[in-house]
Amino acid sequence: METFENPDIDPQEWTWSPGAFTHRYGQEFSYDPNGNILSQTRLDHSGSPSSLIDQLQYHxxxxxxxxxxxxxxxxxxxxxxxxxxxxxxxxxxxxxxxIQDCSESLSSINWNHFGKVKMVRKNLGHTNSVINFGYNPNQQRVKKQIISEVLVDPQQSLPESFSCISQDPVEPSSIDTLKTLWYIRDATGNVLAV
Known part of the structure; x- marks a missing residue:
């Protein structure tokens, strides 16, 4: 086998030195004995301890x-x-x-008996966004339908008890289907098109 050698390059002159380790965008986690995250610390681009973005505690x-x-x-x-x-x-x-995540305004998450998400309702003030999912007999997703529900006239105020945890039922005044996505799969279940 022939090799190319450049007479202008001396391999003995090559040097490499590793860069200094930084904590830029660093994260630290602590866990309980079951593997649950107990705390998370996140740093910004400077990476110094005084540059904390978040110091999260999980309860x-x-x-x-x-x-x-x-x-x-x-x-x-x-x-x-x-x-x-x-x-x-x-x-x-x-x-x-x-079945509920108030910080993301998810007031309702329904599941089918196979453990698949059937419906997600997101409260957006005067409207709800509802996402319905459909599955084939193999429990592969075949449909995702996104619906917007207008709850009340935007000029009216919502009931005082209208919150994520204790929500009085509010009947939608109109329903508008935004879109339906169909998942086309091959015989082995791989998604071919959406």
Whole structure:
């Protein structure tokens, strides 16, 4: 085998030195014995301990691995800071499926008996966004339907008890289907088109 050698390059002159390790955008986690995240610390681009973006604490329902809420002990000027959540931010059904996430305005998450998400309702003030999912007999997603419900006239105020946890039912005044996505699959279940 022939090799090319450039007489102007001396391999002995090549040097390499590793760059200094930085903590830019660094993250640290702590876990409980079950592997649940207990805390998370995130740094910004400078990587110094004084550049904390978030110092999150994860709180679980007693005796379970189910997250109840997250708090952030770091306060300051970071624009993308995670806000504190109220207790019972996340709720679960008897099977352990999440049925509510108040911080994301998800007031209702319904599951089918195979453990697949059937419907998600997101409260957006005077409107709801509802996403329905359909599955084939093999429990592969074949349909995603996004619906917008107008709850009340925007000029009217919502009921005072209108919150994520204790929500009075509000009948939609109109329903507008935004779009339906169909998933086309091959014989082995791979998605061919949406």
């Amino acid at each position: 679980y329902y007693p005796g379970t691995n189910q997250l109840e809420y997250v708090t952030n002990s770091q306060s300051g000027g970071a624009n993308n800071q995670v806000p504190d959540q109220d207790p019972e931010n996340y709720l679960y059904d008897g099977s352990g499926n999440m």
